[in-house]
Amino acid sequence: MGFKKDFLWGSASAAYQIEGAYNEAGKGPSIWDLWAHIPGKTFEGTNGDIACNHYYRFKEDVALMKEMGLKTYRFSISWPRIIPKGTGEINQEGIDFYSALIDELIANDIVPMVTLYHWDLPQTLQDDYRGWESRRVIKDFVSYSKVCFENFSDRVSHWIVMNEPNIFTSLAYMLKVHPPGIQDEAVYLKAFHHTVLAHAYTVLAFKEAGYKGMIGSSIAYTPSYAATNQTQDLRAKEMFDATGSLWFLDSYYKGEYPIDAVNYYKKKGVLPEISRADLEIMAKAASLCDFIGINYYQTATVASNPEDGVGFGEMNTSGKKGTQSESGVPGLYKQVRNENLEYTDWDWAIDPNGLKYGLEILKDRYHLPIVISENGLGAYDLMTEEGTIEDDYRIDFLRKHILACESAIENGVELIAYCTWSFTDLLSWLNGFKKRYGFVYIDFESGSLERTKKKSYEWYKKVITSNGEEV
Numbered sequence: 001m002g003f004k005k006d007f008l009w010g011s012a013s014a015a016y017q018i019e020g021a022y023n024e025a026g027k028g029p030s031i032w033d034l035w036a037h038i039p040g041k042t043f044e045g046t047n048g049d050i051a052c053n054h055y056y057r058f059k060e061d062v063a064l065m066k067e068m069g070l071k072t073y074r075f076s077i078s079w080p081r082i083i084p085k086g087t088g089e090i091n092q093e094g095i096d097f098y099s100a101l102i103d104e105l106i107a108n109d110i111v112p113m114v115t116l117y118h119w120d121l122p123q124t125l126q127d128d129y130r131g132w133e134s135r136r137v138i139k140d141f142v143s144y145s146k147v148c149f150e151n152f153s154d155r156v157s158h159w160i161v162m163n164e165p166n167i168f169t170s171l172a173y174m175l176k177v178h179p180p181g182i183q184d185e186a187v188y189l190k191a192f193h194h195t196v197l198a199h200a201y202t203v204l205a206f207k208e209a210g211y212k213g214m215i216g217s218s219i220a221y222t223p224s225y226a227a228t229n230q231t232q233d234l235r236a237k238e239m240f241d242a243t244g245s246l247w248f249l250d251s252y253y254k255g256e257y258p259i260d261a262v263n264y265y266k267k268k269g270v271l272p273e274i275s276r277a278d279l280e281i282m283a284k285a286a287s288l289c290d291f292i293g294i295n296y297y298q299t300a301t302v303a304s305n306p307e308d309g310v311g312f313g314e315m316n317t318s319g320k321k322g323t324q325s326e327s328g329v330p331g332l333y334k335q336v337r338n339e340n341l342e343y344t345d346w347d348w349a350i351d352p353n354g355l356k357y358g359l360e361i362l363k364d365r366y367h368l369p370i371v372i373s374e375n376g377l378g379a380y381d382l383m384t385e386e387g388t389i390e391d392d393y394r395i396d397f398l399r400k401h402i403l404a405c406e407s408a409i410e411n412g413v414e415l416i417a418y419c420t421w422s423f424t425d426l427l428s429w430l431n432g433f434k435k436r437y438g439f440v441y442i443d444f445e446s447g448s449l450e451r452t453k454k455k456s457y458e459w460y461k462k463v464i465t466s467n468g469e470e471v
């Protein structure tokens, strides 16, 4: 029992959040390059122009991974670095960069786990046909994926097609905080449906070409509890799940949408066009996926919400604890504070048991191996005068989540990988550089971008060496 011998202990990142070199080496602009340059869109105007300068310092970063003994490193490929205008001409320098990174990882015994889409859509596609709002994006996405398979699948065996399609579509088309920053439920559902199809056709292309390896997508998974045992709160929880986790997971991993939510959206007049052909492709792809990827940060506690109740609340992007307000969908549900849980400075609930609970739900519902592609704690880390970073709170957080994984495995969950978010500190899309997640501290303040190992670095090294025995 416990973690298998070949368990992939990993850590993760995303291109826009670490690479920098945003307008160099033939890369085209992404929607994030433009969005982050619009005043007021990100925390204190932070952007990924330079970020961790990983584009130029990747060897140093991989050396740190090697020294730690990391088994897998999950990173994303920037679509506009490979195909600057989203479609058409390929940028050889982009291919060479990822090729060199993959080779470097393999030379250091680290399994590359590649994400194809972590939110940096080529700006040209946004300008040409409004990106994810149009069905045209599906074909372009599949062509881009094929370029990646052709160039890297000889060395890459783990593919994550989409990263958190549920988060980027809701933040972009409902909450207005990601590009293109609009609020329209019908557009949100349509854009999400297009991610499902882009994923599905990509999975089919991968399998039809006969590539070896495993493929899936990563959903941000937020298991939920009803706030009380009263019927109206239980019903609110059901609708939170139907329009949330199940909407996202069933479409990717069952090839269908949950009927309660379909009826709800139909009544509202916002259901997108979902054709019979779409459903067939979705079902086929679902049957071919090799694993479910989830990013787990927290659970939600859900209560009923009257027709004139709360809608979208304030997001805490400042790191001032307690500034997140209640939020919900009037007439459906609202999320409330869970008095049994501690919260981070950004008001995210800390709930390791929720991870075990969620993993067991996934096992029973989808019967697939699971990759935890992100889990971690965003915190203010301070460097002491001696130059150390004593992030015991992160060790405590990760330890409890790893124990939760172990206990889920003992209950029959087939967990094959656990990636922490993140390996080095990096840019948080909306929270700037102060919200740190890494094992490796980066000096963003002075601009030197010097890397320093935190206390958690040495701790995770032991976890890996002992295959999860010593946490």
Ligand code: BG6
Pocket: 014, 017, 163, 164, 167, 220, 295, 374, 378, 421, 427, 428, 429, 430, 431, 435
């Ligand atoms: C996930 C994303 O949503 O959570 C990452 O895949 C992100 O890209 C991470 O950075 C943590 O979120 P945040 O908002 O704290 O940076």
